[in-house]
Amino acid sequence: MATFTAEARPSPNILVTGTPGTGKSTLCQETAQRLGMQYINVGDLAKEKELYEGWDEEYQCPILDEDRIIDELEDVVREGNCVLDYHSCEFFPERWFDLIFVLRTDNTILYNRLEARGYTGRKLQDNIQCEIFQTILEEARNSYLPSIVYELSSNEPEEIDSNIEKIRSTILKWKMNNQR
């Protein structure tokens, strides 16, 4: 099976990131289906393979074993054409991604979505603050070339289609610039 280096993959890898509840899974599943890409939900993968290294008492959730996640995905990502979904972005190797999309949602809308998901108290407040302070956007700009980081608004269902079109055109542009 052919493998590709970061410079040579024929189709880009994209990372869709953002605060929990901004719509990553919804957008990624639809994008993967429409654009014929491989969808990887990093949180689901960790759960499925128990890629954890402890328990966070404060947030009452497992702590991701980042090294094992990277080992697990290295070969898949090397082929290109992947769409990864995760609410953080700094621990992935920079060479994995060609394009980064950060989803953004207005606070009130996000609050309602997270409340509907059963989030309460500190967990709810912290996630809302994360969005207010643009934490994930800053993390993306600090971890990758700012020129490959795109912000996408994710408030309304109609934006799912327009965001997929934006991803499609950005991929096409990447392919034109990376033709060999």
Ligand code: DAT
């Ligand atoms: P995430 O994967 O970022 O945690 P999700 O895809 O599970 O988010 O979406 C959270 C909720 O919001 C879910 O009920 C679907 C809804 N949703 C997602 N994208 C949306 C959009 N663009 N407009 C309205 N609702 C959206």
